[in-house]
Amino acid sequence: MNWNDFGERNKRLNPLWSLGAGMNLGELQPYKEMIALSVLLQVYYLELESNEQRSREDLVELTWNSLERFGIAKLGSPESVERLVDGLLWSGGGxxxxxxxxxxxxxxxAVQKYKYFTVDEDATRTSWEENRTTIYRLSEYAMELIFMSHEIIDEFQISIKLLEIQMHIKHGRVTRAMQDVNELISRVRKMTQQQQEYRNALRRNPKHIFSEYGAQRHQRLEEIHQQFDEERKHFDNIHRSLARLANDEKDVIDFNELRLLSERVELSRRVHDELAEVVLSIFEAETNLRLNFPELFWGAAGFNFRTHVWEEWVKPEGLPDGDSMETLISGLFSPSQDFIYPLAWAWEEQDVGFLPDELPDDPDESGEEEELHYVPKSIPWTEVSELWLPVFAGLAEQGSFTFSAEAFTEDEQRRWAVTPNAVDLWVQFFHTEIKVQEQEAEGHGGADECQKLIGRLIADHPELETLRGKVLQTRIANGQQDSIRWPGLEISPYTITIVEK
Known part of the structure; x- marks a missing residue:
């Protein structure tokens, strides 16, 4: 017998075996497993419809719906129904x-821990602002029970599921296609939740990039892009199949069912787009962290060859063959740097210039190619200076300035959101203390872009002369954890302060 997967089978079945266990429901006791499963199924379909009526009170009402459906409502009581709902939300110990x-x-x-319901954080955030109500969603274990009841044990890849849906539509099996679309929507939303949880973890601690999950995602970037392209093609084929079915089988197929199926397919496309948006935003966040905050990832290496390779692996277990020794130690004498970013990205950050985007396709009539002129990389200082003027005006008047929504008008907020050069300067101010030059440099000069910005502002606005010789320091505002979020912009609540030496 192969025991390799016995533990995973055991863990998969434990939530099923424990469903309804330990509950004392009086006359409902013989039906507790059936009632509990019906509540999970009702919540499953509410999630498919994006219906947020999933609070504890809503679960109690769903339980009564099940009792009436089964014809055993007279056996229930308010105490037994609430006991069943609480038994699904929490264990006996809470x-x-x-x-x-x-x-x-x-x-x-070993001991396995699990839940049937978890808090839907996005929906709860909104509901707490309105009526302080917690909204629940099915956990991964509860989803597994739903899929098992549909005889779906292993998750198919999304592209395969789309092909199945297309096949059902092609053969006119509208009901079966509808079921598969609903299961696909649920599966994609589950994947989206997982990606959002990783994104939230990444925001709390950037070192999650180097976790096993983060490394696998970074290696699968090209594969993910290819999967999204395949999904778009599948959805186009499905819509064409639906249109063909409506025309060729209009006398046989129920038009209302076909319309509902078309709406569900369009909803499935939207949740796929949401998944793609979350995945690509994570890769963008990872890239920005690596590029702008490399110091976050500095630290002593917790790995050495002698301890972790030689003493813990090679000496006790040996090597499979003689050639493995060369493979093992070759990296110590001829290491190769892992690829991270294209070299062209580094060159574009220099001020030596870069080629224009549009190049001439053909030489002129004289047969000589037109000379290419390099365009120096520059910052739109006029626009950037206008956005930073309120910052330094507040700094000169009050000694500090905090980047917040209240500090800018709606028009200024919009201009900040479309001017990345102005936003990037906050990061440069954040890295170190900056001493404002005591005398004006020629041509708004300066050692870096921060000094250039300050020089321009003081030259154009004499009331800022009081800042000369001052030491400026930027930090994250105390007592404010959330980022500043405007349409098109998300930035930390930076506070720039004059430091007294």
Missing amino acids: GDFEANYYDDQSRQM
């Missing part, structure tokens, strides 16, 4: 459910 399982790797018994 926390996670626990069950034993056999760990294949350690070959010992």
Whole structure:
């Protein structure tokens, strides 16, 4: 017998075996598993419809709906129904459910923790502002029970599921296609939740980039782009198949069912687009962190060849063959740098210039190619200076300035959002203390872009002369954790202050 996957089978079935266990529901006791499963299914379809009526009170009402459906409402009581709902939300101790399982790797018994419901953070954030109500959604374990009840054990890839839907539509099996579309929507939303959880973890601690999950995502960037392209093609084929089915089988197919299926397919396309948006935003965030904040990832390496390779691996286990020794130590004598960013990106950051975007296709009539002129990279200082003027005006008057929504008009907020050069300067101010030059340099000069900005502002606005010789320091505002979010812009709440030496 192959015991390698026994532990995973055990963990998958534990939530099913424990469903309804430990509940004392009086006359409803013989039906507790069936009622609990019906509540999970009702919440599953509410999530498909993006219906946020999933609070504890809503779950109680769903339970009564199940009892009436089964014809056993007279056996229930308010106490037994609330006891069942609480038994689905929390274990007897008020926390996670626990069950034993056999760990294949350690070959010992272990404890598995799980829940049937988790808090829907996005929906709860809105509901708490309105009526202080917590909204729940199915956990991954509850989703697994739903899929198992549909005889879906292993998750198919999204592209394969789309092909199945297209096949059902092609053969006129509208009902089966509708079921598959609903399952696909649920699966994609689950993937979106996982990606959002990783994005939130990344914001809290950028070092999650180097976790196993983050490394796998970085390596699969090209594969993810290819998957999104394939999904767009599949959706186009599905819509064409729906149109063909409506024309060729209009006397056989129910038009209302076909219309509902078309609406669900369009909803599936939208949730796929949401997933793509979240995935690409994560890669953008990772790239910005690596490029703008490299110091976040500096630290002592917790790995060395002698301890982790030679003493813990090679000496006790040996090598599979003689050639493995050369593979093992060759990297120590001829290491190769891992690819991170294209070299062209580094060159574009220099002020030596770069080629224009549009190049002549053909030489002129004389047969000589037109000379290419390099255009120096520059910052639109006039526009940037106008945006930064309120910052330094407040700094000169009050000694500090905090970047916040209240500090700018709506028009200024819009201009900040479309001027990345102005936003990037906050990061440069944040890295170190800056001493304003005591005398005006020629041509708004300066050692860096921060000094150039200050020089321009003081030259154009004499009331800022009081800043000369001052030391400026930028930090994240105390007591404010959330970022500043405007349409098109998200930035930390920076505070720039005059430091007294």
